[in-house]
Amino acid sequence: MSGAREVRIALPGLADSLARLAAEDAALRLPAAEWVMARGREDRSVAQDWREWVLAGSGLGNDVLRHFPAGPSSVPADAVMPAGQTWARAEPVHLLTAIDHLQLASPVPLPLEASESGPLLETLNAHLAGTGFELRALADGGWLCRCPDGLECETVDPFDALGRNLRELLPSGRDAVRVRSFVNELQMLLHEHTVNERLAARGSPPVNSVWLWGMGTLREATAAVQGDLLTDDAWLAALWRRHGGRVRPVTEIGHALQEGGADLRVAAVAGRDGRRATDVLQALEANFFAPVRAELAASRVSRVSLHVGRRALDLTPSARWVFWRRAQPLAEVLR
Numbered sequence: 294m295s296g297a298r299e300v301r302i303a304l305p306g307l308a309d310s311l312a313r314l315a316a317e318d319a320a321l322r323l324p325a326a327e328w329v330m331a332r333g334r335e336d337r338s339v340a341q342d343w344r345e346w347v348l349a350g351s352g353l354g355n356d357v358l359r360h361f362p363a364g365p366s367s368v369p370a371d372a373v374m375p376a377g378q379t380w381a382r383a384e385p386v387h388l389l390t391a392i393d394h395l396q397l398a399s400p401v402p403l404p405l406e407a408s409e410s411g412p413l414l415e416t417l418n419a420h421l422a423g424t425g426f427e428l429r430a431l432a433d434g435g436w437l438c439r440c441p442d443g444l445e446c447e448t449v450d451p452f453d454a455l456g457r458n459l460r461e462l463l464p465s466g467r468d469a470v471r472v473r474s475f476v477n478e479l480q481m482l483l484h485e486h487t488v489n490e491r492l493a494a495r496g497s498p499p500v501n502s503v504w505l506w507g508m509g510t511l512r513e514a515t516a517a518v519q520g521d522l523l524t525d526d527a528w529l530a531a532l533w534r535r536h537g538g539r540v541r542p543v544t545e546i547g548h549a550l551q552e553g554g555a556d557l558r559v560a561a562v563a564g565r566d567g568r569r570a571t572d573v574l575q576a577l578e579a580n581f582f583a584p585v586r587a588e589l590a591a592s593r594v595s596r597v598s599l600h601v602g603r604r605a606l607d608l609t610p611s612a613r614w615v616f617w618r619r620a621q622p623l624a625e626v627l628r
């Protein structure tokens with residue numbers, strides 16, 4: 294493997310997983326992760342948005358996320374769709390009832406079989422006929438929404454909404470009232486749907502709402518990316534594919550590191566899938582931090598950059614000689 298290779302890894306959910314760990318196993322230690330965090334040099338100059346950080350230097354420009362929102366980016370690149378259409382992501386989700394408000398529960402989107410997603414979409418689209426809205430299933434398990442052309446509305450990324458009071462996250466903008474009405478109508482249709490009865494019978498959370506986000510106008514890609522992106526984030530995956538890149542599962546990072554080649558970009562939305570924090574952190578330790586530590590120790594990469602939501606770190610192979618930086622539990626480091 295070439296020693297000039299750089300690796301860029303974003304783990305935006307790490308801090309949240311550590312916060313939840315206190316209720317599960319506060320004594321859990323992660324040796325490789327602690328080694329990496331202790332020996333990294335903090336980079337205070339990086340963009341705060343982790344997606345922008347992952348895409349930096351890819352040739353797509355600084356405003357690529359604004360020009361290619363999640364909705365239009367998710368339109369399959371081989372689909373024959375005219376530019377100018379308005380699209381949004383429309384994830385099937387479960388809303389939890391708290392004491393005096395609603396919260397978005399993970400995972401997002403809910404994992405549905407085709408035999409479950411299909412009937413739900415059929416019911417919802419029958420109601421939406423003639424409204425300008427139409428829902429479609431996506432290969433990643435989420436849904437796509439064709440919106441009336443010119444619809445303008447700002448909504449919140451579900452990653453940023455998990456566990457928060459939904460009254461603080463209502464849609465805004467010129468057509469916000471129309472979008473809220475659209476979502477309310479879908480919620481009523483989903484109530485007591487036969488698919489939800491089956492989900493409840495097997496102990497799975499029912500689909501009781503649709504989370505509309507990433508609304509924007511479809512446009513042609515103006516650049517091409519090089520190399521692979523390893524991610525489980527729907528927006529980044531769709532955007533990368535739309536610009537000609539290959540997307541791989543984040544679980545392949547160990548193989549990707551061993552393969553060598555071009556610089557590597559990785560973004561793993563850890564903890565968004567509803568797993569216990571202990572399981573999430575142990576998976577990160579085995580699948581990310583341990584391979585990264587091994588690559589640095591063997592000088593097979595020249596630089597590893599790590600974005601963990603609240604901090605960004607840079608490491609080079611010389612990190613293995615920084616003995617005086619002692620490892621601490623991650624919960625203390627990211628406090």
